[in-house]
Amino acid sequence: MSFGVLDQAMGLFAVTNIDDIVILALFFAQGAGHRGAARAVALGQYLGFLVILAVSVAAAFGATFLPEGAIPYLGLLPLALGIKAAVQAWRRRDDPGEDKAGEGRGPKILEVAAVTFANGGDNIGVYVPVFATAGVGGMTGYVAVFLVLVAVWLVAGRFFATRAAIAKALSRWGHILLPVVLIGIGLLILVEGGAFGR
Template identity: 30%
Template sequence: MLSLIALAVAAFAATNVDNLFVLLAFVAEARGRKRRVIVGQYTGSIALIVIALGLAAMLRSLPQGYVGALGVLPIAVGLSKGWTRFGRRRAAHDSSTQATTPPVPAGSASWTVAAVAMANGSDNIAVYVPLYAGHSRIDCALISLVFVVMIGIWCAGAVWLVNHPLLGAPIRRYGTALLPFILLVIGVSVIVENGTLHALFGL
């Protein structure tokens, strides 16, 4: 159980590092109205969880080994983020990202926060679906519970970091550096736990 909880925590953290900084912007501009930001974040994040559960349920009819092949999704995301973070084009990518990122509008409503969380959730779906598909319904309930708790921790962390803005830079630097490796570990664990290599290649 502890290993499953740790895997769920890692999956959530790996897919929500970038969203944390978006959440920080929403919390900063909300000032005394942080509740609507939290409501919006929960709404958008839970919608992603429900979508992932639905997709995973449709895939359970496949043999377990073939379901585990979905582990290539978080691996692909991890490799992509690793190239972005450590590749030779990193400097150019960072400059273009900073130039094209629109400012967060003042007084953002809950639905705005939820929409941004969902629009930024492609990584979440890519990681959550194989994670859910490779586990039993009871395990999926535990994973979902961990995700819901982590949403609250994410919101609390954003509020705390807004009051300590100097901590944002080192978190951004080291968090994005670890992100690709965490995603790779999650993808490999999905493949190994479901016996995918044996099912596909007889290994």
């Protein structure tokens, strides 16, 4: 792989996934103190991103699993998860013994994967033309770099979630921030994708 492709792949990943660090930090904070939560976040992030890559690679070769008009409706996934998290936070608001940030449990693999995939709908639109013009060798290079950078993103998300000041804020406000961020992402995907008309 040439340095040009490496640089382009790193830049493309960073630009299309910068918001994921915040989401990962929130998921890691939600899972703080829950056994296996960090593994669930990592597996969910990889699973969701692998689906993004699979759809992008297939589309680059001419196969389309998702009609273009369906991509904005991926916003319904984080929207539904955000509403669910908000309802759980509301139900536990008066229970001082309840773990607010963790909501009594850590994040689930499929929840993290669903949010990652839905938030990556715009990634697919960017990756497909890049993959299609890169050829098989270039596409393989992009995919390899992206998969390494997912690990870097996971480390960064966990790093932010475990810094004393950030961890304290997420512990206190994470049960509110997670649903707000998920609902916001869902609405943004729906609106920017034209789900409500242009």
